[in-house]
Amino acid sequence: MDMIDLINKKKYGQKLTNEEISFIIKGYTKGIIPDYQMSSFLMAVYFNGMDATESTSLAMAMRDSGEVLDLKDIKGTKVDKHSTGGVGDKVSLVLAPLVAYLGAKLAKMSGRGLGHTGGTIDKLESIPGFKVELPLNQFKDQVNQIGCAIVGQSGDIAPADKKIYALRDVTATVDSMPLIASSIMSKKLASGADAIVLDVKVGSGAFMKTKEDAMSLSRLMVDIGKQAGKQVTAILTSMEEPLGHKIGNALEVYESIETLEGHGPKDLTEVVSVITGHLLKAAGIVESFEAGYELSKTTLAEGKAVDKFYEFVGAQGGDVAFIKNKKNLLGNTKRHEIVATSSGYLEKVDALNFGIAAMKLGAGRMTKEDKIDLFVGLDLKKKIGDEVKIGEVICILHHQDKGLKDAIELIEKSYVIGSEKRELKLIEETIV
Known part of the structure; x- marks a missing residue:
């Protein structure tokens, strides 16, 4: 098999065999296939996709590139x-x-x-x-x-x-x-x-x-x-x-x-x-x-x-x-309260902004090497559909000063308070 042929095959939307996908994964893992060829292959997949059989072959080949845990010693399912x-x-x-x-x-x-x-x-x-x-x-x-x-x-x-x-x-x-x-x-x-x-x-x-x-x-x-x-x-x-x-x-x-x-x-x-x-x-x-x-x-x-x-x-x-003394898990952080600027019902929030705000405070990483603060974060006092009154606390930031200004700005623009009581559907679908 030749990597250029396989890139061409996927470039023209053709289906790869299990053996061909295994060849690509083994070759790349061992350093035989260079980054530039693998990059070309990934872009071909990006544009032309893979069906379920190809995707399974890819998952299995990546699984088999390392240790596969044998849990037979554990009784039951x-x-x-x-x-x-x-x-x-x-x-x-x-x-x-x-x-x-x-x-x-x-x-x-x-x-x-x-x-x-x-x-x-x-x-x-x-x-x-x-x-x-x-x-x-x-x-x-x-x-x-x-x-x-x-x-x-x-x-x-x-x-x-x-x-x-x-x-x-x-x-x-x-x-x-x-x-x-x-x-x-x-x-x-x-x-x-x-x-x-x-x-x-x-x-x-x-x-x-x-x-x-x-x-x-x-x-x-x-x-x-x-x-x-x-x-x-x-x-x-x-x-x-x-x-x-x-x-x-x-x-x-x-x-x-x-x-x-x-x-x-x-x-x-x-x-x-x-x-x-x-x-x-x-x-x-x-x-x-x-x-x-x-x-x-x-x-x-x-x-x-x-x-x-x-x-x-x-x-x-x-x-x-x-x-068991749960208060220990609150640490010695400082608290900053975000209050509602209007009354009504909480209609919408920007969940992504909450995650980014927590990261700004030090609860998350931008890179794998970043050190995190285990005790900082957010405590949401209102959820979608809840009634909100002006001046009421809607979120508490647990912080140590780091990133506080940025986090406050993110949180303050993440709430939409309106006149309608909205019900959020939690479970969208089940696929078996």
């Missing part, structure tokens, strides 16, 4: 979830202990935040002592014993994807559906789970801005998962406003504990219950999604899974006493 990234998305922190409490096995590898989206690993690191790296045997033993573990993504998982993503970033080929889907699924397929729920965010605070794009991405990822022999479900969830009330690492741990205690935000509780319902059905714990959903909602409302969260934190070295 292994479940996992993946979010495409949003603002205030702390679903994994609530879902892991909930799923484990209800009898499923969740073995999860998560990432760090970059840009306006937060990372589960950063949030967990706001708990003193919490270990985000575990030897594989200890990782599997923990899942067997208590039902869940969350660790940082290994550098050996899908190295081809990391190398290709870095190239996509500088060649304007990031926003290609087959490349996005294959990138996400290569890591999920390498992580060893049997059943996966994909939480595809759509709206101003998400990478997918329109429902049409989110649907296309979801269908392609579900197709890839099924062709790879996995149980995969995708749900489209709204990111027109941040999920929950709190944005920022320790603040989101605080809100996760509140949710597990039975008094969390309605939107966060709903998304967690929907995903858990699908995972419980996939694991054979319930006969239907509806039964799993109701069981999840009841368990959260009654605060039954919060002790499983403390058990999970303790198993990974975290200071349980520290987080």
Whole structure:
């Protein structure tokens, strides 16, 4: 095979075979195929696309470029979830202990935040002592014993994807559906789970801005998962406003504990219950999604899974006493209040601006090397549809002076208060 021939083939919109795609990925990973040829190939894919079979071959080839976790030692169906990234998305922190409490096995590898989206690993690191790296045997033993573990993504998982993503970033080929889907699924397929729920965010605070794009991405990822022999479900969830009330690492741990205690935000509780319902059905714990959903909602409302969260934190070295006194998670930050300049109903917010504002305060990274402040962030006192009165506090900024002026400007222009009470549809679609 010759790389120039394969570039030409895709340039003219022809379908590549599994062997040809494997040749490209192996050659590029080993340094045999240079960046300039891979860049040309990526641009050809950008303009001419790939079908589900090609996308699956690409995901599998990237998966096989590194370590593929063998989780056979964990008893039962292994479940996992993946979010495409949003603002205030702390679903994994609530879902892991909930799923484990209800009898499923969740073995999860998560990432760090970059840009306006937060990372589960950063949030967990706001708990003193919490270990985000575990030897594989200890990782599997923990899942067997208590039902869940969350660790940082290994550098050996899908190295081809990391190398290709870095190239996509500088060649304007990031926003290609087959490349996005294959990138996400290569890591999920390498992580060893049997059943996966994909939480595809759509709206101003998400990478997918329109429902049409989110649907296309979801269908392609579900197709890839099924062709790879996995149980995969995708749900489209709204990111027109941040999920929950709190944005920022320790603040989101605080809100996760509140949710597990039975008094969390309605939107966060709903998304967690929907995903858990699908995972419980996939694991054979319930006969239907509806039964799993109701069981999840009841368990959260009654605060039954919060002790499983403390058990999970303790198993990974975290200071349980520290987080049981939730006020510790608020840190010693300064507070700045944003107040409403008119009365009415909150009709719209710019979720992206909230994520950027939190990043300006120090809660997120612009580059992977940036150091973050684990305790700064935002606390939204009003959500879409809520009544607002002039002079009422609608948002509190937890800060240490860094980026405060920029954050205030972003937040103040992110609220639209009008005369209509608007209902936000949280779950847009389910794709199986």
